[in-house]
Amino acid sequence: MKWIKFGATAVVLTLSTQVIHAQNLPPLKVGMMLPYSGTFAALGNAIDNGFQLYVKELGGKIAGREITYVRVDDESEPSKATDNINKLIKRDNVDVVIGTVHSGVAMAMAKVAKDTGTMLIIPNAGANAITGPLCAKNIFRSSFTNGQPGYAMGEVAAKKGYKTAMTITWNYAAGEESVKGFQEGFEKGGGKVNKMLTLPFPGVEFQALLTEVAAAKPDIVYSFFAGGGAVKFVKDYAAAGLNKSIPLVGPGFLTDGTLEGQGEAAQGMLTSLHYGDNLNTKRDNEFRLAYAKQFKLQPDVYAVQGYDAAQMLTIGLLATKGDISKKDEFEKAVVAAKVDSPRGPFTISKAHNPIQDFYLRQVVGKENKVIGIASKSLADSARGCNM
Numbered sequence: 001m002k003w004i005k006f007g008a009t010a011v012v013l014t015l016s017t018q019v020i021h022a023q024n025l026p027p028l029k030v031g032m033m034l035p036y037s038g039t040f041a042a043l044g045n046a047i048d049n050g051f052q053l054y055v056k057e058l059g060g061k062i063a064g065r066e067i068t069y070v071r072v073d074d075e076s077e078p079s080k081a082t083d084n085i086n087k088l089i090k091r092d093n094v095d096v097v098i099g100t101v102h103s104g105v106a107m108a109m110a111k112v113a114k115d116t117g118t119m120l121i122i123p124n125a126g127a128n129a130i131t132g133p134l135c136a137k138n139i140f141r142s143s144f145t146n147g148q149p150g151y152a153m154g155e156v157a158a159k160k161g162y163k164t165a166m167t168i169t170w171n172y173a174a175g176e177e178s179v180k181g182f183q184e185g186f187e188k189g190g191g192k193v194n195k196m197l198t199l200p201f202p203g204v205e206f207q208a209l210l211t212e213v214a215a216a217k218p219d220i221v222y223s224f225f226a227g228g229g230a231v232k233f234v235k236d237y238a239a240a241g242l243n244k245s246i247p248l249v250g251p252g253f254l255t256d257g258t259l260e261g262q263g264e265a266a267q268g269m270l271t272s273l274h275y276g277d278n279l280n281t282k283r284d285n286e287f288r289l290a291y292a293k294q295f296k297l298q299p300d301v302y303a304v305q306g307y308d309a310a311q312m313l314t315i316g317l318l319a320t321k322g323d324i325s326k327k328d329e330f331e332k333a334v335v336a337a338k339v340d341s342p343r344g345p346f347t348i349s350k351a352h353n354p355i356q357d358f359y360l361r362q363v364v365g366k367e368n369k370v371i372g373i374a375s376k377s378l379a380d381s382a383r384g385c386n387m
């Protein structure tokens with residue numbers, strides 16, 4: 001599929017030949033199930049923006065079909081997730097669901113999508129199970145698996161010679177899987193994680209945990225937090241004076257889309273992620289400029305994942321001439337594609353997760369500057385996925 005390798009312009013050209021076949025199809029109803037409130041609100045909005053930007057670049061249509069949106073605020077609340085997605089599917093009759101950020105919510109969504117056969121593209125939540133036991137022909141992810149950035153950061157920390165570590169995170173799937181990934185990478189390289197501290201999601205009462213870190217004096221601390229919680233954690237860590245003696249590292253979520261709020265407290269921090277602010281490729285520069293122009297905001301990893309969810313939907317729909325019920329053809333096209341992402345091109349594994357590079361980044365001013373590659377072409381294990 002040569003066309004997708006050459007970016008949005010080539011997609012538009014291909015699209016014009018597909019319009020004839022798609023002429024009689026009604027608008028495509030896209031259900032956006034994202035956090036528009038709470039600690040992950042900025043993440044949900046960035047994903048929504050990124051998705052819309054790609055659709056706009058295609059002239060508002062995918063494979064000749066107009067796009068209409070139905071939006072649900074999932075509040076990052078797992079107990080409401082099954083009802084929320086069922087409403088989108090059964091009451092609103094959406095053709096495809098895009099969502100979500102929180103792993104607990106996304107696992108409930110994946111169960112419903114698997115049972116009903118509804119097309120689901122996950123633009124963030126990294127729960128292992130989604131590309132493991134919950135994997136399905138109609139479920140795709142445009143983001144990452146939780147353990148990936150953690151593993152990459154663990155390898156880097158061990159290589160830098162740190163011997164002991166503590167981890168701090170929210171005690172839900174994403175936090176647990178992220179710190180486990182770090183532990184694997186760090187201990188494989190000769191380090192030892194001595195203690196794993198947690199607090200309930202989306203809590204921000206960090207003081208008692210920081211007191212424990214100060215007493216234990218590990219060489220390094222690894223933390224998974226994101227959004228509003230990440231802003232507060234990084235500021236509290238610095239306010240306690242810990243960043244002077246015990247470096248704080250994490251997956252890039254700890255400093256992505258948050259630097260405005262973290263300011264001085266985040267300076268110099270090392271993180272690992274599949275995106276950075278200074279890739280300086282033609283593709284990324286064009287994306288960043290278009291995003292900033294449209295939304296008066298700098299894009300972040302979440303915006304890229306939303307944009308790429310729209311790209312993956314487009315790849316599948318072009319292959320099926322706009323008919324989303326043709327799941328075999330849709331899937332075959334997405335798995336065969338090279339997605340021309342602002343993060344750099346990536347392919348999709350058989351379990352439907354991106355196979356991609358993880359960058360090592362350092363916070364300089366308001367940017368997560370890429371300073372190297374932490375892990376090349378990292379794929380998730382897809383343990384338990386039988387498709």
Ligand code: PHB
Pocket residue numbers: 101102103104124125126127146174225226227253
């Ligand atoms: C998740 O719950 O999977 C999650 C949430 C926020 C992030 C990354 C992962 O930034």
